[in-house]
Structure formats: C-alpha cells, structure tokens
Amino acid sequence: MADPATDLALLRDRLGVIADLEQALALLGWDQHTYMPAGGVEARGRQAATLAGLRHEHLVDDRLHDLLGRLEGRDLVGDDAALVREARREVDRARRVPADLVARLALQGARGQAVWAQARASNDFAAFAPELRTAVALQRERAAALGDGDPYDVLHDLYERGSSAERVARVFAPLRTEIRALLDAVRGSDRAPDLDLLARPVPEAAQEAFAVEMVRAFGFDFARGRLDRTVHPFAQRIGPGDVRITTRYRSDRFAMALFGTFHESGHGMYEQNLPAAEARSPLGDSVSLGVHESQSRLWENLVGRGRPFWTWAFPRLRAHAPGVFDDVDVERFVFAINAVRPSLIRVEADELTYHLHVMLRFELEQRLISGALDVADLPAAWAEESATLGLPTPPDDREGCLQDVHWSAGMFGYFPTYTLGTLLSVQLWEALGRAVPDRDAHLAAGEFAPVFDWLVANVHDQGSRLAPEELVERATGAPLSADAYLRYARAKYGALYGFA
C-alpha cells in the first residue's frame, strides 16, 4: 500500500490540473464579459466547452476515484482529512451525473439564457415557457442523479452545502413578519429621504475614481486584482493573486456603480484572501454562496451605507465631484442612500425589501421543482405572491417573472443564498463589533484594517476547511438566524425614519 504522503501528493497534483482548468475557464468567462469582441462568441463557446469537458474527464477519472478511496482508508486529520473530504464531494457529484445529462444541462443553460434574453426584451413569456419547462425537467433529472433527498434540497445544496428548504423557511419566517412591521412603520413616518439626490449627475470618471479610492481603502488589492466595466457586474477569481471585479456606470445614477463596486469588492476581497497555499485545491475555494454574499453585503451595506463610513467618505466624494453635493450634509445623504420603498426589480431593491424579492422566488421555485406549480401558471403565481408579500404587482412579465436570468440558466435553489448571506453579514458585523469595540470610530477615521483583518482571519483564510455552518458558529458564536439582522434593521430604520 502506498505511503499516504505519496498519495496525498498525487492527489494534489490531480486536483491542481483541475484547478488550473477552472482558472483558465474563469479567464475565458471574464474576458467574454469585458473585452472580447462580438465576433469571438462562437469560438469562445467551443473553447469553454472543451476546457469544461477536460475538467469533467479529470474529475471522473477512475485513478482519482481510487486514490481517494485509498486515502479514505487512512487515518487522516486536519487539512489532509478536509482535502480528501472536499475532493470526494466534488468527485462524487461529477461521477453521479451521466455524461449525456452533463451535455444536455450545458446545452440548456446556454440556450436557455439566449431564449430568456430575447423573451425578456420582447416581454414574451410564452416564448420562454417551453425553455423553462425543459430547465425544470432537467434540474429534476439532475437532482435525482445527484442524490435521493428532496429534489429542491439537493439543488439548493449545490449552492449552500448543508442547507435545506426547511432551514431556509425557518430562517425566513421571522424576517417576513418583521419586514412587514418595519414597512408599516416607514409608511407611517413623517420623514422622507430626498431621492432627487440620487439622480444628480456625477461624471463616470469621477464615480470610478471615487469607487477605486474607496475599495482600495477597504483592502481590495489592485496589485492582485482589477476593476473593469461590464453589463452585469460580477467578481471573478482567475488565480490566487488575480481577482477581478466589474461594474457599470450611469452618470445620473451614481449609487448604482458606487454600491455595486463596494459589493463586488467584498466578493473580491474574500477571493483575494482565501488561503494562498491551497490555491490549486478545493480547500482554497470559497465555502458557499451564502458566505460569499455575506462578504459583499458587509462592505456594501454595513460599511458602505453606514453613517460612520460617510463621516470620512462624504468629503472625499465631494472632492471627486465638485459642486454636485455642496448643498447637502452627510445626514441627508445617508438617509437618501438608505431609502426604503417596495419596488418591482430585485436588483434595484433597497436593503430591506430586497428580501421580499428573494422570498417570492424561493416560494415559486420550490413549487416549480416539486411540480405543484405549472410553468404556464408562473406569471399569475408571481402576481399573487407579490401581493401577499407586499410587493407591487408587475405591469408585465418583463418586470415580473422574466426579470432574472437564474432559472433560464437552470439555477434553482440559488436565490435563498442572497438573503442567507445578507443575514450572515449582519451576524458577522455584530461579532466584529464585540471583537473590535471601537469599530465605528475606526470607520469614521477611514481605518478599515480592523474590519478587514477580522474578516480575513475568521472567514477568508478558512477557505473550505470548515462546513459553512461550522464557520458561522465559530466566527459568530451562534448558528445563522435573522436575529442580528432584525436588531440592525430596527435600529437603523428607526433612527432614519424616527420610529425607534
């Protein structure tokens, strides 16, 4: 029998090849969304398909399976045990889905997004319905191949390991009630934010320069990263020292690029500070979408929409955009960027009603996957559920069930991670406040290292060594719940709208 050290080295070599392919695929994707000329799209699809195919071949290779089997027979501990566990998780997942289903999923994902984009542009749900029906059927087939649990749970676990619909529902329940109460209080308030502030034109170059100055101050490292322009903002790690974030600008909506860049910088800092020594192994990967989202939301909202931060930042914004905010004080500015108003579009929603959009999708996607909701009835169910949640009824499907790309690409069970991550961001923020009692004074002085360092130590540097729930409990002392978020929301909106 081979020495476990030899086998572990072999394992790391095999996983390294897979990681290199994933990193090359990440570059193909980043490039496609930033600089690739239009004429490159067809070849890019083939390049990505070939690399993804090679990745899959390497993942299901019997020699890797056997290697893991041998190592599972040894008494490994610590990172070695975690490495074998994480690799097994990925290998099993890949081996369980037959090659022809992998191909059909890839095909549907690509075609689905194209059909969806067309259907959304022409507000034509009927054109999209057959594609969505195929996506649902394929995802059910995928869930059955992956495991014998509830299909929705199996799919949700792809994005948030260890989570389940039951857990999500449990966490969401108090949130739902309390958001309603808070919205009533906001509606009853005699204070109103000056929303016109947000429409004041700020030149794109000034927005960019200010955003870069801010995220550099946060801790995003431009020697190991970039900020570029794109249509749909994202963060992408190409390699351990190469993490790229993107944003978009509109001169009459400066808040879009600003909070978008803060958000992506949170994703980016997480990726930049994953354990570098594990850059070619699954231990060096982010642990779940919820944890990822907690990092983006923390910088976007807890830091970036907070009064302490703007004490320091507002004069700097004014310097970048001379004349634009001369008549505005920081209180008025902070109220405007924290305005609450139920609206139609998820990605434009405020920090509080955002969760209603997630609950709507969580509810409907469960029914789609279980078969309780037929695809043809989705628009009606969307309207009905929106009303129940207190969201406006969409005037058409473009602003209703056609607004998000996720389902068209076959992603079901993904949406809840947005809210789970936001809740976690506040739970981390409370823990951070206990560890760094003068946190807000630091922020008001433009000192972000105490926040950054705590996140690196408690979240980023963990990589995938711990299960997400374990990471949360170690970092915050409690399992994930809505408690911290609700304390935060009550205090914040109470102060802003005067009902505290």
Next chain:
Amino acid sequence: MADPATDLALLRDRLGVIADLEQALALLGWDQHTYMPAGGVEARGRQAATLAGLRHEHLVDDRLHDLLGRLEGRDLVGDDAALVREARREVDRARRVPADLVARLALQGARGQAVWAQARASNDFAAFAPELRTAVALQRERAAALGDGDPYDVLHDLYERGSSAERVARVFAPLRTEIRALLDAVRGSDRAPDLDLLARPVPEAAQEAFAVEMVRAFGFDFARGRLDRTVHPFAQRIGPGDVRITTRYRSDRFAMALFGTFHESGHGMYEQNLPAAEARSPLGDSVSLGVHESQSRLWENLVGRGRPFWTWAFPRLRAHAPGVFDDVDVERFVFAINAVRPSLIRVEADELTYHLHVMLRFELEQRLISGALDVADLPAAWAEESATLGLPTPPDDREGCLQDVHWSAGMFGYFPTYTLGTLLSVQLWEALGRAVPDRDAHLAAGEFAPVFDWLVANVHDQGSRLAPEELVERATGAPLSADAYLRYARAKYGALYGFA
C-alpha cells in the same frame, strides 16, 4: 476498415480539442501582456503549463497517430490530403521530442527570458552567458530529436518550413551588397530628412484615434478584433472572430505607435481572414512566419510609408493633431518617416538597414548552434560582425547582443524570417501592382479594398493548404528572391535622396 469520412470526422474532432486548447492558451498569453495584474504571474505560469501539457498529451496520443496512419493509407485529395499532411507534421514533431526534453525546454524558455531581462537591465552579459549556453545546448538536443538534418536548418524549419540556411544565405547575398551601395548613395546625397518632425509631441489619445481610423480603413475588423496597449506590441488570434493587436505610445515619438499599429494590423488582418471553416484545424493556421511578416510589412511599409497613402492620410493626421504639422507639407513628412540611418537597435532601425541587423543575428546564431562560436565570445563577435556589415559598434552589451529576447527564449533560426517576410512583402506588392494597375490611385483616395481583397484571396484564405514556397510562386509567379525588394529600394531611396 473504417470509412475515411468517419475517420476524417474523428480526426477533425481530435484536432479541434487541440485547437481549442491553443486558443485558450492564446488568451492566457494576451491577457498576461495586457490586463493581468502583477499578482497573477505565478498562477498564470501554472495555468499555461497545464494547458500546454494537455495539448501535448492530445497531440502525442496514440489514437491520433493511428488515425493518421489509417488515413495515410487512403487516396485522399484536396483539403483532406492537406489536413492529414499538416496534422502529421505537427504530430510527428510532438512525438519526436521526449517529454523530459519538452519540460526542460519550457523551463529554460521561461527562466531564460527572466535572466535575460535582468542581465539586460544591468548590462551584465556574464550573468546571461550560462543561461544562453544552456539554451544553445538544449536547442541542439531538440534539433537532434526532431530530425537528422543540419541542426540550424531543423530549427529554422520550425519557423519557416521548407527553408534552410543555404537558401537564406542565397537570398541575403545580393541584398547585402546592394544595401551597402544604397547606403553609400544616401551618405553622398545633399538632401536630408527633417528628423525633428518625428519628435514633435502628439497626444497619445490623438495617436490612438488616428491609428484606429487608419487600420479600420485598411480592413482590420474591430467587430472581430481589438487594439490594446502593451509593452512589447504583438498580434494574437484568440479565435477566428477574435484577433487582438497591441501597441505602445510615446507622445514624443508618434511614429512608434503609428507604424507599430500598421504593422500589427497587417498580422491581424491575416489572422482575421484565414479560412474560417478551418478555424479548429491546422489548415486554418498561418503558414509560416515569413508569410506572416510579409503581411505586417506590406501594410506598415508598402502602404503605410508610401507617398500615395499619405496623400489621403496626411490631412487626417493633421485633423487628429491640430497645430502639430501645420507648417509641414506631405513631401517633407514622407521623407522624415523614410529616413535612412544605420543605428544600434534592430526594432528601431529604418526599412533599409533593418536587414543588416537580421544578417548579423543570422550569422552569429548559425555559429552558436554549430559550436563554431563559443557563448563567451559572443560580445566580441557581435562587434566585429557589426563593423563588417556597416552597423555602429555598440557601446555596451545592452545595446549589443543583449538587445533581443529571442535567444534567451531558445528561439534560433527565427530572425531570418523578418527579412524573408519583408522581401516577400515587396514581391507581393509588385504582383498586386500588376493585378491592380491603379493601385496607387486607390491608396491616394483612401480606398484599400483592392489591396485587402487581393491579399485575402492570394494569401490569407489559403491558410496552410499550400507550402509557403508554393503560395509565393502562385501569388507572385516566382520563387522568393531579393529582386523585387531591391527594385523598390533603389526607386524609393533614389527618389527621396535624389540619386535615382
């Protein structure tokens, strides 16, 4: 025995995977030289090594070898025969070099360039010499593995198939004599170009806008390509609809970006117009470095430094850079951009003395590979040969034998392709002049389609179907020689310097 059509389809699939890997590698390289942050360099090396390793594995796969063997037993004709021939050429080349030598070559190439860059910066030939010695030894070993011909010829054939040192020497001989005669005539002329013109500051944005307008007019397609900034300009095909060129700017040397961009656009248009149906097979590749260089030189020099072109372009340049050339007429401008002066640095040389730099390197690299010249004696040999050729003696090695990257990266037999390509560009230009008698009138009117279309039909769209010599003879009616170039040089410099 399998149907040849089935085998051909299988062959195309296998070659397609290899092409996709090459295209992904091309993107990794382009990105490294344009947008990759500094922190990405280590991971990028691993990503590229893994993809190159997978490419090699696929190329030496016995199933591909056997498939080719079966197809070679059939009576294939046309593109099918060419495809099998080209694939065999690549497969044999890959199979002949043992894996450990491939690894040592890759290692030396990467390390050699790093050591060279350091040594050049500190003008320290002694620090570079051991690395160069290793490079020479490895290239000899590589030549021995590849074939049983003369080692230099084997290496030169990697870049210019079918060529040899004897052929290069034969083509170079009259060139050498005639350049000397032309230089004497230039020295004896009482006319002198106004070189100060070339140092007039032109804002980088104006240079870029003008260069983009020009290469778009030439036929470079920005829907299937890009122009970006880099330190060392290059052209790179990522895919059939995705060809990227790069340049660099200095406000006080506008000619650098201008002719650099024209040059790269020539490479780029060749890559954009290779046969699209063969985008994933070797038939869709460029046929040789010499042919490639003929395309860049044609647009840079024959079009881009010509009087007809500037009749149309000079008012446009003035419009992009208001005030800069108000006191200059087109004659004075064209004389300045065609000034002849023996100088130290190859990449800054004029169109005529450029060849002396190539001859110097061709002479010395043959001696290095044969063993007639010891690495330690290179600086002295460089000075001696420079004097013989009529080039200035370098004051130090930085401006002497350390100026080029090629040898450090293990590229021997590459330099002659620069001159072969330039000679070919003029031979094509003469043929084009016979096919399009009013060529110069078109250029003076800013109409480039007649030139572009002829090049696409006679060069680009051929891909690698023909051997380079065959392509040259079909397109120009004669084998490659210096004749056309010498007619052109005598006429051009005679007119400019008044000794015609």
